[in-house]
Amino acid sequence: xxxxxxxxxxxCAVFIRVRxxxxxxxxxxxxxxxxxxxxRYNAESRxxxxxxxxxxxxxxVLVEDGLLATKGECLARVQSAGARPRQxxxxxxxxxxxxxxxxxxxxxxxxxxxxxxxxxxxxxFIDTWVNKKGSWMLVGAGAAPISK
Amino acid sequence: MRSLLSIxxxxxxxxxxxxxxxxxxxxxxxxxxxxxxxxxxxxTVKDPRALARILDDSFICVxxxxxxxxxxxxxxDVKTSAVLQVLTEPMVVHLHGDTAIVSGTFRxxxxxxGKPFARRERFVDTWLYKNGTWVSLTTMVxxxxx
Numbered sequence: 001x002x003x004x005x006x007x008x009x010x011x012c013a014v015f016i017r018v019r020x021x022x023x024x025x026x027x028x029x030x031x032x033x034x035x036x037x038x039x040r041y042n043a044e045s046r047x048x049x050x051x052x053x054x055x056x057x058x059x060x061v062l063v064e065d066g067l068l069a070t071k072g073e074c075l076a077r078v079q080s081a082g083a084r085p086r087q088x089x090x091x092x093x094x095x096x097x098x099x100x101x102x103x104x105x106x107x108x109x110x111x112x113x114x115x116x117x118x119x120x121x122x123x124x125f126i127d128t129w130v131n132k133k134g135s136w137m138l139v140g141a142g143a144a145p146i147s148k
Numbered sequence: 149m150r151s152l153l154s155i156x157x158x159x160x161x162x163x164x165x166x167x168x169x170x171x172x173x174x175x176x177x178x179x180x181x182x183x184x185x186x187x188x189x190x191x192t193v194k195d196p197r198a199l200a201r202i203l204d205d206s207f208i209c210v211x212x213x214x215x216x217x218x219x220x221x222x223x224x225d226v227k228t229s230a231v232l233q234v235l236t237e238p239m240v241v242h243l244h245g246d247t248a249i250v251s252g253t254f255r256x257x258x259x260x261x262g263k264p265f266a267r268r269e270r271f272v273d274t275w276l277y278k279n280g281t282w283v284s285l286t287t288m289v290x291x292x293x294x
Contacts, residue, residue, distance in 0.1 A: 059242045061251045067291030068251060096206060096285075098276055101247045103286055105216065116218050118162040124214045126288045128274045130244045132286050139242065142272040142288035146214030 031094035033102045033129055036136055037093065045070050051074045057130070063142035091122075100131040107146065122146040152180040177241040180248055187284075188234040188254060198221035199205050204276065213268055214287045230265075231258040246277040254271050257277050268292040 037054055043051035052075055060071040069077070093106035104127040112119045128140035186198050199222065207219040217225065239252025250273040257266045270292040274285045 008150075032232050043152075057244070059244070059249075061240075061242060061249050061272055062287065063251065063270055063290060064271055066291050068270065098278075098285065100245065100277055101285075103208070103274065105210070105286070122214070124210045124216060126208065126210055126272070126274075126286045128247070128249060128286070130247050132244070139244050139247065140274055142210070142290065144210050144212055144214045144288060144290040 004122060020102065026097045029097050029102065032062065032135060033095050034093060036138070037090075037104060037127065041090070042139070044078055047078050049078055052078060055136070057132070060138055061140050091141065102129040102131075103127070104129070108143075168173040173243050176243060176248065176277070176282070180250060181239060182243055183282065183284070184239060184250060184252075184273070185236060188236050190226050191229050191234050191256075194227055194229060197224065198225040199223055201281075202284055204278065204285050207284060207285045210286075210288045212267075212291050229258070231256045233257040242252045248275040248277075248282065249273070250275065 003121060007042040028053075040055060041050060043055075051072075056071045056074065058071055059076065062071075062074055089109045089110060089111075091107040093104055094101045098103075105125070107122060107124050110121050122145070123143040124146055125130075125141065125143035127138060129136045130139045131137075184203050187202055190196055190198050199219075203219045203222065205219060207222065209217040209222050211217060217291050233256065235255040236255045237255070239250055242249045242251075251271065253268060253270045255266065255268050257264070259265070268291070271287055271289045273287045275282045276285050
């Protein structure tokens with residue numbers, strides 16, 4: 001998962017399903033949220049702490065590999081040295097809008113390519129975004145490995 | 149189950165809370181934690197009725213095995229759960245206006261396929277203040293690694 005700093009993340013395809021019923025404004029919001037998800041992936045792949053700092057809420061709660069991480073810990077990991085490269089392929093993402101709150105549920109595949117033989121894993125995730133003063137901020141995130 | 153838990157309530161600034169007119173942040177956090185306990189208790193007594201009020205109709209659960217469940221599936225799962233005991237541990241509530249993020253861990257014991265099991269799991273829940281009450285929108289559960 002996202003526990004190491006220098007990441008090689010390739011977002012190959014995302015199938016978007018927007019649960020918003022009116023399709024208009026909410027659809028636009030959902031697209032914006034998905035754009036932020038991509039921003040996050042790209043920023044992590046580049047080790048761009050500044051970009052992540054702008055979309056991670058100060059009180060971000062992140063659960064990865066069964067461990068709880070704060071915003072500071074997440075940002076530190078992105079820049080940590082000696083991390084193993086990995087490849088992430090986004091599969092699906094569904095966005096639900098509740099006023100100033102957005103929920104993204106989806107799946108992705110991860111291939112750890114740093115230790116010889118690639119080891120693929122699939123995860124299902126939930127991300128929670130909140131609109132604060134006009135900007136959507138990631139306030140909660142977690143992923144669980146999908147059993148075969 | 150523990151009768152009382154230590155609660156760390158972190159209130160995030162920067163966003164006005166519409167519920168604040170009727171409910172302080174600490175009250176909101178206490179109510180949410182209390183509902184988390186009701187949720188855990190539902191598994192112990194295998195009675196999903198309390199969850200009908202706690203879980204939003206659009207509720208989504210990602211279980212520790214990666215399955216995605218909706219509200220009806222979770223309520224059905226409660227009835228047939230192999231869990232015999234749920235011990236919640238201290239949890240933290242982060243308030244963001246009408247949204248709350250709750251994180252914590254819990255321990256479960258039970259019988260599965262005739263064999264006893266014990267697990268410690270970590271969760272992240274999202275709650276929303278909706279129509280005058282807090283409801284859970286999501287939960288993500290994974291095996292704790294610490």
